[in-house]
Structures are given as structure tokens and as C-alpha cells.
Amino acid sequence: MIFGRIKSEGIAHLSYFLGSGNEAVVIDPRRDCQIYVDMARKNGMNIKYIFETHRNEDYVIGSKQLKNLTDADIYHGINLDFEYGNTLKDKQTFTFGSLKLTALHTPGHTDESMSYVLTDLNSNEAPVMVFTGDTLFVGDVGRTDLYGPDETSQMASKLYDSIFNKILPLGDEVILCPAHGAGSVCGGAISEREHSTLGLERIHNPVLQKTERDKFVKHKLAEHHEYPPYFRKMEEYNLRGPPILKCLPIPQMLSPQEFREEMEKGAIVVDTRMPHSFGGAHIKDTYSIWLEGLPSFAGWFLPYDKPILLVMEEKEQLDRAVKYLVRLGYDNIKGFLEGGISAWYMEALPVDGFHLISVHDLKRKLDENEKMVILDVRGQDEWEAGHIKRSTHVYVGNLEDNLDKLPDKCQVVVYCGSARRSNIAASILKRNGYKKIYNVLGSMAAWKNAGYEIVK
Amino acid sequence: MIFGRIKSEGIAHLSYFLGSGNEAVVIDPRRDCQIYVDMARKNGMNIKYIFETHRNEDYVIGSKQLKNLTDADIYHGINLDFEYGNTLKDKQTFTFGSLKLTALHTPGHTDESMSYVLTDLNSNEAPVMVFTGDTLFVGDVGRTDLYGPDETSQMASKLYDSIFNKILPLGDEVILCPAHGAGSVCGGAISEREHSTLGLERIHNPVLQKTERDKFVKHKLAEHHEYPPYFRKMEEYNLRGPPILKCLPIPQMLSPQEFREEMEKGAIVVDTRMPHSFGGAHIKDTYSIWLEGLPSFAGWFLPYDKPILLVMEEKEQLDRAVKYLVRLGYDNIKGFLEGGISAWYMEALPVDGFHLISVHDLKRKLDENEKMVILDVRGQDEWEAGHIKRSTHVYVGNLEDNLDKLPDKCQVVVYCGSARRSNIAASILKRNGYKKIYNVLGSMAAWKNAGYEIVK
Amino acid sequence: MIFGRIKSEGIAHLSYFLGSGNEAVVIDPRRDCQIYVDMARKNGMNIKYIFETHRNEDYVIGSKQLKNLTDADIYHGINLDFEYGNTLKDKQTFTFGSLKLTALHTPGHTDESMSYVLTDLNSNEAPVMVFTGDTLFVGDVGRTDLYGPDETSQMASKLYDSIFNKILPLGDEVILCPAHGAGSVCGGAISEREHSTLGLERIHNPVLQKTERDKFVKHKLAEHHEYPPYFRKMEEYNLRGPPILKCLPIPQMLSPQEFREEMEKGAIVVDTRMPHSFGGAHIKDTYSIWLEGLPSFAGWFLPYDKPILLVMEEKEQLDRAVKYLVRLGYDNIKGFLEGGISAWYMEALPVDGFHLISVHDLKRKLDENEKMVILDVRGQDEWEAGHIKRSTHVYVGNLEDNLDKLPDKCQVVVYCGSARRSNIAASILKRNGYKKIYNVLGSMAAWKNAGYEIVK
């Protein structure tokens, strides 16, 4: 038996390659799917089936791409009208080599969500592993708000059934294989430990301590998750099937002059440097999204119909940037700035900038009652858990649509948890004509560590 | 949490790298230990402790080598007088980052055998993983015969206690991390599936179905394992500490002429080709041990005080051969034959050979009552499970000491399970002056598949 | 400036990646062309042009495949009606970054052969490198017999002009970049040293010592090269454009039973083991072509319209085998035998075999005047340089068409230079019903080294 857990950084997505004899299956393949082909080739295996646990909303699934290379059969969950592949039946079984997968309908995160139970025909029928998609994670469970607030209660109740009446009864000893690890937007409290079992979850997972349906549903109703607009695009892609890529995009290194020309032709620029690097000076009208934030935030802001240009701290980061964008369906990555922002400076081309401010200086401003808007761009939950007094709350993802909440274009001090999301926000304010912007270094983390007052 | 399972092919040895924060531990490191150093460096971790589950007898432990590079502290099990490192106490605990390991004395395989229970201080005190060394495997348990037949019963009883009263009570949900996977000489029936939990073992592991002490001990007493002489060497090395290697040996490519000169100076030649390749023609007086058989069989035959020369099917196999030998403590690997055996032929240098025979031809010889010795070189268990009639049994590892059982040097037909061990045997007979030797292609597997008679 | 020399083992083919600024060109890409894409991506370069030095006859060119991934423009030599890409003009120039390539018509090997002269626009117009395709190698020149014996003289004269009047005048200091290194079928005497200059060739290259046209042409007329039938297939592919591959084939590991079923359905089996391994026992009716001989010999024997199955010494060799076959246009590689030939033996399935014989035993047979056909399957040149008395000459590639030269199906003793090609021959004789076959271990090399008589 070959067991491969393929982790895609950024969205912390986990896909799985299972092989036995000369047959293999892949569960939830990512779009840059050469890795599964290589595993198949190395082991002389034919990829027979591709299984999806559900129609994903946070990345583009690679099923069609992988089928294009291998002719495997794709299987989707029930209750959704996918335009490619086959629809499963509950308890449908699939044999490959001496292994068997049984599809288990486990709705709650989405209506068509499936789990897959692995048994080893060489032993007996007792389950060995379960692939739970976004239903059950290590330390958390899937979000149940995707169909809107009116449906959350019902979805939470379904999730309760799926977990307590279908998955946990498989046995404490069963190995848990979820679709995400820590860092996903699909479950906020996923544990950093990646290896778990149903029993360990039963004992350790905080949400599973709510063993009564009411308490479980209530817990889920109290959660707040952001719902980015690109989820719609992902859902559409994953329902209809995304475009097939011949190979990963090959962005071209562009001189500052060439870069500028592409900008003038309409390309969108993303600067992937860290906040402390971006604030000092950057190309006017660019989005700031730090490299490791691309998987979670690019989809909020970048359009799908324009070429994308990158400014990076160094060329060695290109491969990561490209993969992060492609996994979100951005296939037109035109180029990157040769020599990084330094090269731009050396051409004496115009730059823009805003201020970095320490929490100590912010405290002083507050104490001096300085006129300013203090903008908190964190999530609703974070805001509610405590914020800096006098601050206004707009989630970073919703900022472009809520600029009216920042009445005048005077001084704006932005913070988030660490200064990363606030840096995105600062770049958006800049694009919208705000002149005097401060990003708070270390943001709420620093504010807390400095011992300054937090209000609710 | 970083969890690395490092598999050393050949002996199917599993070592583990566990890291949290900026601290790491390694359990049962192998001797070519750069891999742990690389993991530490990549993660910015200090290897704080090295733990041994027991004094191994089937390979050279890499603890001293790794300590030489990292200054980690080595910990051994109790009841043995190791000449390096520290001795554990039962239930002694070690913290690194937010993880905790608790040493658990689990004798049975050896007297000083330890298991290590992992808990995650971020969750609660419930165990998450257990590292069981050679005490409990996926699908089997450790052998209990290492102290000789007089002690086997007592050791089996200790093993029963260790497993049923110490390990299994940790909980069905605990992830099992043993020291060997399928293919080890330390447990004959280890499963090919590498991922398991205590609960899966409780349910699936055939030996653990013997839940009564008597039946368990009886089962262990009925087992027969070979006890190679190199185990003593390994034990000595692992008790005193093996020599430190500056780097892995760099065997030199030798022309046939240079190769011959080294042979004349006393070097021992191992031909790592497969039986079907070796039998036809080979260099006189060489040992035949197929490449993947080196980890299990080199130690039976190769002396530790002479340089070793290799004949390989192709140069690309050198790295594997070197690692297999170094892990057994063979550090003086002088060279390999340039161009392989073809180059030897092309020099018109003398070759030796023996016959390959199909099971059908052997059947004919038997039916015709031809005068011959039929030699079965499989293990005792295999022999007892059924063999070809008229055959004599001597385990391949004991053949050199039991040549008196093959009275005259007439025709000898050798077989094993697949023709690999019988090829070793054939090469030994050749070295000892036997002239007319046949190795049975496919051996007992083919004999069975052909439907020929098996006697007990 | 990025300069990449990409060597494809087996046919010793050299392709080149040249980059400057954000633009690159590739010269003579191979079909498995991900390597060029990776170089382009790593360096942020756009592959602007693909140049072919000539229509190759010994492998499938990757231009179309690479264009499919990158949209580069393909350029071919003049005088041939290619069905894709563009036709060059003599002295046409191409600029990329700060480099310039000038196409130079250098016929002789083929009529449309081009060389490409590199100049660095940052220095001056003096040439820096020249890419000579199959016109000039390190230590040899291209063959001139591809258009048949009637044209050889004229082609040799053209080659003389190309080398002496176009290439060498570029200057002693110019770095030579040919399309093949040692081991190619396109020039028998290519040096093992891969780095050279026009001056080093002028001084060291034996053929370039023939500075008078007459002597040069005479030298070329005296050469004898084999002309395999697959050259026609390659020419057709390279003229029309070969099929586009979505990815490299993924041969499936097949159990002996599955393997047998595919054979029965018409698949062709190639056994890539070495002669000493194949002779003893192999699957009936299989072709024996040792792994590293695939690039040169597969094309002589394997049909293009049937699935191919592989028997290999070990699974680790699959990647090489697949690449060798794909580069020759064999895209339908169905599977390989799981567990290698051992697994076949263990199933007690029928095997075939022939004898391996030492030169000493052959000498004895000759001295005893034994009735046998001695078959020399080497090339014409080798045969003429001296052979074993009483032997018959048929080149291995022509054997299937010349079986009438081996009158009866009695004992045949086959030899070549080293026993590899003779092993192919032996497998062909077997396929054609010859019963008693001997392959001579070490063949002519051993015969010579043993000091036995050679006749002309």
C-alpha cells in the first residue's frame, strides 16, 4: 500500500494518493497535478479513480486536469449537477488493488459532501482510514455558513449527524485524513498537529466536546467566517470544470520600463513583499498581498480578466507565487519586475508610500487625542474579542465596498492582527486616494504585548 | 509539530524525527544520519535528544554519529551497560517545544526495550502517539528468542505484559510508530500497510488475538527465527558505540585488472546481481547476494576485517549498496567492477558458473530418480510448512558450517522460496569445491504454482 | 548570459538553451522538453525561437512539443519542405537579449543542415560559439551517406566546404557546440571529451587533418555506417511534426498473468536486461535489447503500431527506458513486468533460453572442427577490421531479412564486439525458430584479449 499525503502550502490543502498493486486513486487533487502523475509512474500504477470530497470553494480542483493526463474516472458527491465526471451513490464502493473505498454521504459543510472510508481487503472489513474532506479536521470541524445565515442552523445539524452518527462510529482507532491542515480558511481552529485518529478527535477536538446537537449547532451559529467573492468563481469552476493548462504559466522577467508598459496596458500589479518592506516605497496603485497571504487573499481582490504582474522580494519566490495564483484560477501571470523594487527605484520612477507606526506611537496619538480614523480590518470574531478604542471595524476583504465608512480622507491608522492584512488595507486606501495612512507595526499582537487597553 | 518517518529500505527500519518550536528529538537514528541534520537545519531546530528503543541487533545505530554532529544527548533503555550516552528511568519524561515524551519500559524483545509515549502539551495529557521499537509492529510483535531458547518463554511473557498491560491501555486512538515495516528480520509477518493505531492492532493484528498469556507465550514459543552471527557484532557495536564516519565510503571504480589485484590482496567480492544473471557466469569464488538482499544477508557471510569489492548490474546501484553495507558496519568498501561483469568477460578472464533449472526439469529428474542432493535452504518454519520430497534442509545462513550434511560433491540442486537465497547457497557451494550445482528458477513458489507435490 | 547544454543519454544528443535578458532560444530540443520550460521559468525568460540544425534521423525532435507549451517560433534549414515552422535564409540573424545568432547554411550531413554562430552584442562582432549540429563533432565530422552511395561523394564535398570554408574560418578561439557527444550513431569516432573549440578540432580532430578535398572525400567514402529502417520514420516525424504528448507515458506494473494477457493481445516485449542475464532464461519470443542499447537499437526492431511491454532488471530503470523509447517515437508503452523476470519464474510460466559460451570454449569447438554456424553481427567496418575464422557476417540490424544466409537451424554461435548486439541477434534467431544458439561472452573483445587468431 502506497499512502501519499500531498500538502499544498498556503491554503494548507491536503490531497491524498492511495495505491495498491498497480492501481491508484487520488482524493481532491490540486490543479498543478504533476505530483500525482509522478507517483503513479514511479510505482507503475494506473490512476483509476479521482474522488472529490465536495465542490471546493477555496481553490480550483485539479480533477479535470488530472483526468486529462491519465483518463481516470472522476467521482463527485450527490445533490449537485456537476458538468463533468460521475455522481456517487451513498455507500458506493470502489476497489483498487487490495484496498476498498466506501463513499459516505456526510453533508453539513456542503450538501453534497462525501467522506471515503478505507478498508484493507487483506485484513478484514474494519475501517482503517477515513477521508473526511471539510467535514472533520484535526481540532476543528467544517464551517456550515456557506449557504448563508438562513441555512446555517440546518447545515450545522446535518454536520452533527455526519460526524456523530456516521464518522465517529467508525471507531476510535480509525486514522483521520482531512482536506485541510492548520492555516486553512475552511476551519479556523485546525490543529498544527497533522496526524490524528477519530478517537483523538473524540477526546481532544474542542467542537466534538459539544456532544449534544443543540450545543453543537449553537456553537456553529456563533462562529463568524468571511465569505470572499472569489468563492463564487471557485464554485463555478469546480462545478463546470476549469480550463486545462498545458503547463504552468511562465511569467517573464520585465525591466522597469517593460513592466510599466504592461501596467499601462491594463495589467494588475501585486506586490508580494512584507508590510515593512512595502510601506516605505512601492509602485503607485499596486495591491500589497504578502507572498504567503496570496492563497487566502488574492481571490478577494484580483480580477480574473486582466493580466497579473508581480513584484517580489526575490526571484526565488516566483515558483511559489505562480502556484498560489494558479490554484486560485489565475492563469494569466504576465511577468515580474526584474531586480525587484530596487530596480524600479534605480530608474527614478515614481513611487508611493505610507507610514509604519509602532504601537507606542499610536498610543501617544490616542493619548493626545489626535484626529484620525483608526481602522480595524480583522475578522468579525477577532473584532468582537477586543479592539483598540475609538477604532472602526471593516473587514479587509470588504474594505473596497465600504469606503464610505471612512468619511474623510484624512489620517487613517490601520491595524489587524499582525500588520499583514492591514497592509493590504493600506494599499487599497492608497489606490482610492487616501493620502495619509499609517500601518501599525505588530498591530493587535504588539498592542496586547505592550499591555495597552483593549475594549470590546 | 514536525513529524518525520524516515524509512531505510532493505531492513525496513523506521526512525523518527519529532520537532516542536526550535527543538527536536530523533528516535533510533540510522548511521547515515545527514537526513536528520538536514531536517533540523531546514526547520531551525536544535536536536536536543536522541532516543534508542533498544540495543539493536540487525543494524548499527547512528546515535553516536548523530551526536558527533549535533551534541544531542543520547538515551538508552535500562538494564544494559552502554558505554556511551545516558540510561533512562521508567516513566522519565522529556519536553521539547510543546511536546512531551515519556519513556516506558516495555521489555520482551530485549530486556532494556523502551517505548516512548508522545503527548501534546497544547492539548491535554492524553497520549497521541507511541513509538514501540521492536515491541509492537503493524501486524506482528517483536521476536522473543534473542536470549536463547531457555529464555524465550520468560521473554514472551514480559512482552505480553508490555503490550497488553502497558501499550494497549494507552488507548485505541493512539497512533502506532514501530521501528520496522514489512521486510524486517525482526518480525516475520509485519503488514505492508505502514499506518496504524493501537486500536487497529487490537482488532487486526493476528498475534494480539491471543489475549490470554498462555496462548500468547505458546504462539511465541512456536516461532522459529534465524539468529545470524553478525547480530553479535551489531550488539557489540551498539553497546560500545560504532566508529565515527567522516563521510560515507567512496568505492573506486576498478578495471578488471585492478579488481583482480585487489582480490589477490585479500578483498572479498560480493556480486549483487540477481540469480538469473549470476548463475550463467561469474567471477570465481565470489559471494552472490542480490542487491536488496544485502541488508539481511551480507552480515551472515562477509567478514568485517577485509576490504569488500562489488560486482553490480549497473553503477547506478552503488549508492544503495554502500548504504546497505554501512548500516551493517562494513566501512571498508574498496571498489566496484567498472563496466560490470561484461567488462570481465571482455578481458577473457576466467569465469565460473552453475546451472539454472526450471521446476519442470527438476520434476523430471525426480521422476527419473536421478542421483542428486536436493537442498532446501529456507528457514525452519518454511521447511516445516512443506518441502520437495527427498530434499535435505540446511538454512542458507548455516550452510558453511554444515557442509558435512552434503556427503559427496556430486550434483546438488538448491532451492529456496524464490531462488534468491538458493543462489547465495549455490555460490557458497561453489566456493567450497562443489562442481555440479543447479539453482531452481522460481524455487518453491514455482513448484507450488506448477502444482507439484509438497511433503511435510 | 545563460548557457545550458542538455545531454540526452543513450543517443548522446546535445541540445542547447541560450538566454539573455528575458529572452531565450533552444537549439534542437528533445521531445521530453519540460527541462527547457523549467530553465525558462527559473530565469523568467520567454523562449522566443526554436532552431533545428537539421532534420534529424536518429530521434524525434521536440520542436513542436516545445512550441505547444511556449509559442516559440520554430526555424528549420533550407531546401526541405517542413510542414510546420519557418524556413531560414542563409545568414539570417536573430537577436535575443544582447545575443545574436546567425544561421549559416552548412550542408554535407544533410542538404538543409544549418550551423548557428553566436555573437555577444556587448562585446563586438567576433563569433564566440558555433552550434554545428551533425556537421562537426569533437573528434569527428558528420556522416555523409544518408542520401545513398551515389550521393556520398557529393555530400562529402559539400561537408568539406562547410567545415573548411565556413566553420573553421570563424576562428580557432570559437567554442564548438555540436549536436552529439561520444556514443552517437551519427559519428562513430566522437571524442569522450565534450568541450572543444574550432582550433582544438583543427589540431586534434583526425578527419580535419585531411585538409585536401580529395583526401577528405576519400576518407568519407571509405566509411561504412548502418542505415536503420527507423531513420525513415524519424525523418517523416521530423518533417511533418510528431504527435503532441500530454505527458510522458505511464506504463503500468503488470503481474505475470496480466503481462501474458497483454502479450496474447499482441503487445511486443522488450527485455532490457544484460546478455548474461537474458540468455539463461527469458520469456519466449521476446526481443532482447539491453537498457542502454534501446536508443540505438529499439528503432531497428520494434514496430510503431503495437503496444510495448518491458522486462527490466529493476523498476528503478523504468524512467530511462520510457525516455529512450519516447525519444524514438514509441508512445504506447503499455506496462512492465512486476517483480521482473523472477516473478515470471515463480509462476512456473514457460521460459526459453540459450547458451552463454566463453571464447575459450568457442576456441575448443573451432579446434575440434565442430559443425556450427559462427555468426558475426557487427558492423561492416568492424568485420573488415578482422573477425573469427569460419564466421559469416550479417549486421544485427539486417538479420531478420537475411536469415537465408543461415541455411539450417542447427547450432549457431553468435558474437559481436562485447556480446550485447549478439544477444539481440540470439533473441531474433530464437524468435525465428533456431534452437541451439550460443552467445559468446565478451565476444570479439574477449577473443582478442585471449590472443586467439583473427582473420580478415
Place this chain on the structure above:
Amino acid sequence: MIFGRIKSEGIAHLSYFLGSGNEAVVIDPRRDCQIYVDMARKNGMNIKYIFETHRNEDYVIGSKQLKNLTDADIYHGINLDFEYGNTLKDKQTFTFGSLKLTALHTPGHTDESMSYVLTDLNSNEAPVMVFTGDTLFVGDVGRTDLYGPDETSQMASKLYDSIFNKILPLGDEVILCPAHGAGSVCGGAISEREHSTLGLERIHNPVLQKTERDKFVKHKLAEHHEYPPYFRKMEEYNLRGPPILKCLPIPQMLSPQEFREEMEKGAIVVDTRMPHSFGGAHIKDTYSIWLEGLPSFAGWFLPYDKPILLVMEEKEQLDRAVKYLVRLGYDNIKGFLEGGISAWYMEALPVDGFHLISVHDLKRKLDENEKMVILDVRGQDEWEAGHIKRSTHVYVGNLEDNLDKLPDKCQVVVYCGSARRSNIAASILKRNGYKKIYNVLGSMAAWKNAGYEIVK
């Protein structure tokens, strides 16, 4: 013949691995020398000799380290009393496989400088390659000022002889293999093209156009090179033999608190971020040396007797940072800041900072005649070629010793060619109590591109 050119980025150092048959030599090995061992092992070669072209002053040579692993013999140039290895004689020859190296005394860069001429015993005695160390580069020649101004003229004259009377006469066709590529501190004008021949240098190399001794010497006298203090340390190491490393250092990831504790215990911090990232906010009293500047600038500033701590843009850069430092002899690299500077901010720990200023703003300040010191920290040659008016010149490497040239601690505006060296300078000024510092974005490059006035 195996020819390996091993490039060490940063100092653009080139070392060479040459192999033939089963023997190899290494020329000018670097200290992290596993790469040569791997090449030897892969090819079954014994590294027989290690040759040094000269006692290097810009990095720590790896000869002793490599000898420690392989037992190769080390050879040094004449006229220096090395404390390890052997001293060469002029024209001494060494044979390995079928290759021959002849040592050629070519003083000028240093007194003991050697070149090595390669001939191929399979061809004839005509030279094929020459390894020129720091005597002749692609596009430049070695510096001749290392023994001080009084000796420069004489050394230049010796270099003239070495190049014109010893190296160039080897022949236009000989392949040039120097010890550095573009980016070295050992020759300012080395070409970006890495492949060359003696003939190409004769034609293209600007310095070699000075064919008369007088003009050549005059040209060399007019050059100005910096002479960093660490050159003495390198010379001492390379003369006596540097410490042997068991393995590369393993810096530990440190939390901000742990990092701060190490600082308090005396560790020196290097922040390897780019200027635009560093200026905004950094840990007080740290040196700023951008990552790719470490090989050239770390040696100017970092002490050899204190532990070093790193602040990096991201963890992925650690491997490069460690190698750069080890090659300069910094073996005590204690740790790096976990989470980078963001983590520091989030702890609300104190930070320092200075201003980034555009050339346009600097122009305005100048036009307004603002009171400030404008500091140019470029090399003497660059300064003389033109600078910004009112500026003071102190080379960055000499700044700590020349702070008296900056009379008061008022406003200092620093610039260099691109803002990198000026950022180092700014960090030094900060360490020395200067309060108001501006680093000019894009520096002289931007100043020029903006069309502002340059004075001489």
C-alpha cells in the same frame, strides 16, 4: 572525461572537478565541499590531488576540509610557506586517468599564483584547457595591488609576463577556466559570459588590448580596489589551514525573547533584508547587509570571535546565508529570528529606523540648500567617475574608522550606486549614535536616470 565547473554564488567563485578513468582532481575547492565528494562517489573516482591556484584572500579555501574526507594530496604554489600540503615546482606534471595537468608559475596577482594546463594523453600534447585562478578572467585580469602600492607596478609587470608570455602562447584554441565569474571582488570588470578561450580573450578582453608592457602596467596602476580587513584573516586561514567542520552550522530558530537574550550575551546581529525593508524599522544596533551582499561585505564588519544572529526576510534564505558566512570563515552562527522582523514587532519590542528618500526629494533639499552631510560610500573609482555635489566620500568599508569626517551628528544623507551599500553605511551610523539619517532610494543610478547634475 568528467568536467565539473562548480560555481559558488555571491563571490562568483569557480572551482573545478576533473576526472578521468577512476581518478579525479579538484582545483580550488570551496569549504562546503560535499559536492566534490558526491561527484567522486557518483563516478567511482578517487580524488587524487587538490590544487590551489593561489592563497586566496576573499574566501576560505576548502582544501583541508576535502583532504579530511578523501585523503587527497594538496598542492600549493611556490614562494609561500603553507603549513599544510605540498609545494609545487614550476612545470611539475600530474597524471590522472588519461589526463595530465602541468603546473605553470604565473605570478602577478600574488607571488605564488599558479595556472594549470590540461592535456589529454589520448590526443596529443597540445593543451586543451588552462585553469588560470585569479590571473586571467573572462573580460578582465587579476588585481595586482594586494602587496600594497609600492609593489603594484612590479606585480603588474609580472602579471604581464604571466599572461602574454606564458598563458596566451598556449594557443587561441585553449579553453579558459578562471577562478571567478562576474561579481567577484577580485576583478571588477569580469564578463557575464562564463565560457571563453584564450583567443576570445586576446580579441575581446579590454585589458589584453594593452599589448605593450608599459601601457598594461599603467592601466593596472590606475585601478583602485578596496582592501578589506578580512583579507588578512582569509590569508591566515588559507596559509595555516582553517578549522575542520564536522558539518555546516545549524542555526537555531529563536523567538524574539530568546533572540534578545543572545544579543544581550554579546551576539552580533546581521539583518539580511533589502534596504527598503530594513530602513523602516529594525532591531537597534544591528548591521544591515543584504543577503546577496554577505559574501562581499560581511567580512568587512563582522567579528570572528562572537556568535552571529540573523534576521532574514524569510526562513527559506537560511541555507544561502549560512553558506555565505561559512565560506568567509564564520562558523559560529547561533540562530535566526523566528518569524522574521514581524515577530519582533508583534512583541512590541523596541525598534529603530531611518528614512528612505527619493532622488527627487534629495534634489529638492539640495536646491533649498538644506543643512546636511551628503555621504557617498562608493568605491574610489566610482567616486572619481562622478558624484553628487556637496557630498563627502568615505568608502563604506572604511566608515567605522572615519566617522570624524562627519563632524556633527546632524542630518546625514547616504548614497551609493543602488542604495545597498549606503544601507550598510546607514546601519553603521545608527550604531554610532547618528540620529537623522536618510538612505537615497536608487542612489546614484536613480540620480543619473533622473538627469540630475553629476560633478567630478
